[in-house]
Amino acid sequence: MRYLTAGESHGKAITAILEGIPANLKISKEDIDRDLARRQGGYGRGGRMKIETDQVNILSGIRGGKTLGSPITLQIENNDWENWQDVMAAFGNSGYDQEEITIKKETKIKHVKPKVTKPRPGHADLAGSLKYNQEDIRNILERASARETAMRVAVGAIAKTFLRNFGIEFAGHVLQVGRVALDKELDIDLDEIRERSEDSPLRCVDKEVTQQMIEEIDQCKTEGNSLGGIFEIRTTALPIGLGSHVQWDRKLDARLTAALMSIQAIKGVEVGLGFEVGKRWGSKVHDEIFYEDRFYRKSNNAGGIEGGMSNGEPLVLRAAMKPIPTLYKPLSSIDLESKEEFKASVERSDVTAVPAASVVGEAVVAIELAKVFLEKFGGDSIEEIRINYENYLTMVRER
Ligand SMILES: Cc1cc2nc3c(=O)[nH]c(=O)nc-3n(C[C@H](O)[C@H](O)[C@H](O)COP(=O)(O)O)c2cc1C
């Protein structure tokens, strides 16, 4: 299974081609749209989310509600493209002048100079414009933008649908926003994490902590600043043996953490206890092994992975997101043309997007897990994969 996304943040649409999903998988557009709406939510997001109502257009690979085994083409339109047509028309055209262009941001008419020359610290602006030899930073920021994650969520919704056929479910929820953290042990099951986080404007399972996070965001916004945080992805128990110890690039932990690191603004990823393992003695880290009809553990410090393979327990992964790079009180930067010191450009921006990132986290983990699952139980139809899967489970059970 493989996929690529394409599209600029203010271009007409974003697209993906997803190949390798087996035939006869029932796909519901409503399930994909539900995840797209979940990604758009979250307290602290900027004006763009009021303009977009992300909905997927399925252009190929699905007939009568079922996959055909052929490439699936997905598209999500950018409503904001209407407002940015003049700016985007000047895109990449080095001959345009520096006259102001009219845009209708959030229905308010605004005039902007089409060329962006003041790189924002923390964004792709400086490295991208030098590397791709671009005078206009917009030629970089349009693609670096996390708008692209909408498409990864759509692809992820298909991966989740596939894995749901084998009893694998996901929950992404927020553990920390800025200085406010949920520091209690979570002793609630996956369904309750899902239920409580869906009810929270910050995708946090605790109401009191959610309120404190809101206050943190409000204070930060008033000061023209931005915030990051931490989210966690959990799954139901995985079958033993996804991934492999035999080669570095087949290790499940390496693959899943790379997927999470590929999300814009993610700067750290933990598996199970994560960095805490460096402090504890071995007896307080390793999960002892028990047997009753099957092998099981009473703790899950390993986060469901040992030796690069799933060990039969639920996955537990966490990711740290840095604060959003665009600050309404901008940081110092150097103008690409004049080389003079200026305040960085201010693009319309989120104050924080940790809840959205947690939904993207679910998606990228689901995509990578679906890939690993298909590598192990691969087949061309869902029926064939089910036979392979059940044969393997029987083999493991009979050991
Ligand atoms: C869901 C989501 C929303 C984001 N929104 C913004 C935003 O509004 N403004 C901004 O400057 N960066 C935003 N970012 C972060 C940038 O996309 C990211 O920092 C940038 O692409 C540079 O990549 P890096 O942080 O991985 O180095 C967002 C990231 C995510 C995951």
Ligand SMILES: C=C(O[C@@H]1CC(C(=O)O)=C[C@@H](OP(=O)(O)O)[C@H]1O)C(=O)O
């Ligand atoms: C568009 C999305 O997020 C965008 C991610 C983003 C960035 O720099 O990453 C910058 C902002 O773009 P804009 O200037 O258009 O408001 C966010 O709104 C989205 O999540 O769908």
